[in-house]
Amino acid sequence: MEAATTTAPRPAQRAPEPRLPPTPPLPRPIQTAIWSRQARRMLYACQDRYGDAFRIRIAYEGDWILLADPAAIKQVFTGDPKVFHAGEGNEILAPLLGRNSLLVLDEKRHMSQRRLLLPPFHGERMQAYGETMAGIAAREIATWPAGEPYELRPRMQAMTLDIILRTVFGVGEAEAAKLADLREALRDFLDMTTNPRFLLPMLAVGPNRLRRFAAFRRRIERVDALIYREIAERRRAEDVAERDDVLSMMIGATHEDGSPMSDEEMRDELLTLLVAGHETTATSLAWAVERLARHPEKLERLRAEVEAGGEDYLTATIQETLRLRPVISIVLRKLTEPVRIAGYDLPAGVSVAPCIYLVHRNPEVYPEPEAFRPERFLETPPGTYTWIPFGGGVRRCLGASFAQFEMTVVLRELVRRWQIRPADPRPERIFRRAITETPRHNARVVLG
Numbered sequence: 241m242e243a244a245t246t247t248a249p250r251p252a253q254r255a256p257e258p259r260l261p262p263t264p265p266l267p268r269p270i271q272t273a274i275w276s277r278q279a280r281r282m283l284y285a286c287q288d289r290y291g292d293a294f295r296i297r298i299a300y301e302g303d304w305i306l307l308a309d310p311a312a313i314k315q316v317f318t319g320d321p322k323v324f325h326a327g328e329g330n331e332i333l334a335p336l337l338g339r340n341s342l343l344v345l346d347e348k349r350h351m352s353q354r355r356l357l358l359p360p361f362h363g364e365r366m367q368a369y370g371e372t373m374a375g376i377a378a379r380e381i382a383t384w385p386a387g388e389p390y391e392l393r394p395r396m397q398a399m400t401l402d403i404i405l406r407t408v409f410g411v412g413e414a415e416a417a418k419l420a421d422l423r424e425a426l427r428d429f430l431d432m433t434t435n436p437r438f439l440l441p442m443l444a445v446g447p448n449r450l451r452r453f454a455a456f457r458r459r460i461e462r463v464d465a466l467i468y469r470e471i472a473e474r475r476r477a478e479d480v481a482e483r484d485d486v487l488s489m490m491i492g493a494t495h496e497d498g499s500p501m502s503d504e505e506m507r508d509e510l511l512t513l514l515v516a517g518h519e520t521t522a523t524s525l526a527w528a529v530e531r532l533a534r535h536p537e538k539l540e541r542l543r544a545e546v547e548a549g550g551e552d553y554l555t556a557t558i559q560e561t562l563r564l565r566p567v568i569s570i571v572l573r574k575l576t577e578p579v580r581i582a583g584y585d586l587p588a589g590v591s592v593a594p595c596i597y598l599v600h601r602n603p604e605v606y607p608e609p610e611a612f613r614p615e616r617f618l619e620t621p622p623g624t625y626t627w628i629p630f631g632g633g634v635r636r637c638l639g640a641s642f643a644q645f646e647m648t649v650v651l652r653e654l655v656r657r658w659q660i661r662p663a664d665p666r667p668e669r670i671f672r673r674a675i676t677e678t679p680r681h682n683a684r685v686v687l688g
Contacts, residue, residue: 259585261305263295272299279569279672283597292598293582301332303590305581306570308598310605312582314625316573316594317633322347323579326635329572329591335450336433336460337515338508342638354638356493356501357509360407360486361642368484369407373646376402377653386687389663393526393682396650400522401426401514403646408513409470410485425466429459430519434674467507486513513639520567521643523676525650526683527565528557531612533662533685538614543655551648556617558647562629563622564612567676569597571631596628659688 264271264286274282275298283306286294292308307313316324327346334344342353359365380399384390401423405411411419432455451457470487474480480488490506501509532539538557545553570593579586586592601609605626606616630637637643654660663684671680 260303260590261293261295261582261584262290263297263303264289268297268299271297277672280597280670280677283569283595287598293584301591304570304572304593305584305586305590306593306595306598307582308595308602309582310599310602310623310625313594313599313628313632315581316592317625317628317631317635319573319579319633321350321634323575323577324573324592325576326350326571326573326631328574328576337512338504340502340505340508341512342509343512343516351634352495353505353509356490356495357486357638360484360489361639365484366642366645369403369642370645370649372406373403373649374653376406377650378657381653381657384658384687386658389684389686391682391684392529393522393679396522396525396683397427397430397519398423399650400518400525400646404514404518406485408486408510408517410474410483410487411470422466422470425459425462426514429463430515432456432459433515434519434676463511464507467510468503470510471503471506486510516637517639517643520676521646523567523678524558524562524565524643525647526679528561528647528651529654529660529685530662530668530679530683531561531564532557533660533683534665534667535612536661538612539655539660542614542651546652546655552618553614554648554651555644556614558644558651559617559622559627560612560614563600563606563627564610565670565677566596566600566629567678569677570595571628571635573635594628594632599626599628602626661686661688 264282266274271282275296282296286296286306287308293312294306296304296306298304307316325346327344327350330343333341337343340353342350342357345353377399380395380402384395402419405419405422409422411422413419451460471491474487474491477483477488480491487506487510490501490509494500532542542553542557545551572591572593574591575586575588577588579592581592600606603609605623624632630640630643663686664681668679668681668683670677672678
């Protein structure tokens with residue numbers, strides 16, 4: 241009879257030790273300073289040295305894991321929103337936009353707020369804004385001077401601001417004094433918060449201390465007073481149910497439990513739509529004209545299509561502009577749990593950052609990636625994880641369709657009205673303005 245044998249218990253398996261991607265051998269403050277002014281150069285240098293996954297260290301933000309491989313980007317965008325927190329990754333925006341902003345919310349609160357805000361930015365309700373957009377664009381474009389160098393980006397900002405005030409705030413041309421007050425206050429606020437000299441001090445002191453600065457406090461309090469005035473007046477309006485602007489829609493919206501949106505929620509979402517929707521669209525329009533002016537054969541092809549009533553090449557032109565000149569370089573997700581991605585075991589607390597700029601320049605996806613070729617999108621539609629100017633997944637920009645529709649309307653009106661050539665044949669360099677990437681000379685052209 242054989243003796244009984246015993247099996248020694250196996251040791252408990254340990255979780256893999258966190259292993260972070262490589263990072264430049266520079267202190268955090270130096271990396272932060274480089275990122276705030278030379279983000280593209282930093283991205284190129286790191287990818288050349290470390291590959292498609294690397295780490296940068298940012299003051300008050302912790303560690304960012306930059307990802308340029310489409311497979312890793314897909315993992316982030318399709319991952320569990322409870323693990324990949326976009327709102328927490330955007331925490332730096334909370335002092336600017338408010339704690340109820342869609343951009344800084346996560347999980348259930350984010351989905352609830354997104355459900356309330358989605359209808360005006362898609363389908364028939366969005367299309368109904370087309371006539372308003374075209375009217376504003378036609379009136380603005382008709383005032384531009386001919387035969388002299390002219391910076392288009394400030395005028396695009398004025399145009400898209402008026403579109404926001406009409407479609408989102410519901411303020412009409414008949415309310416001239418109110419329009420003037422809102423334009424001035426919002427432009428003053430945006431000029432400060434998009435100033436490249438604003439970002440580094442904000443990171444140096446921490447975003448939560450911004451209200452200690454009198455200049456910032458004065459501007460945000462003025463904007464708040466005007467927004468709350470609009471909310472109060474709209475609540476009292478007898479025709480609020482018949483109006484089609486976004487603010488009126490918010491007044492009538494209810495959460496899943498039947499409760500209405502609070503004034504604070506509406507304020508934060510209105511400011512978010514203004515900052516995220518107006519400034520970015522104006523910059524993308526400026527880039528589209530800057531690129532077209534230096535490619536006259538493509539501009540003429542676009543003009544011929546518009547005059548014939550077509551839209552395919554116009555759509556492709558917008559897609560190529562957003563690929564080649566995305567307004568922002570990255571999107572962020574903060575990890576709430578450890579995740580293995582791109583071959584690294586990442587701990588909770590770090591942020592993963594799909595890199596818009598680098599994946600848009602992947603030569604395996606986009607041959608001649610630095611070339612402006614709208615035709616590429618006539619041949620192959622944009623990829624879900626390789627064309628990401630609006631992010632992706634359940635956090636894809638709420639206003640993506642609205643922004644592209646607005647660009648379509650404005651560019652159509654522009655090429656119908658004017659011949660366009662560059663004031664200087666040399667391409668305009670990319671200039672970092674806070675977190676956005678703009679034309680260095682504001683898209684200077686000569687109209688004729």
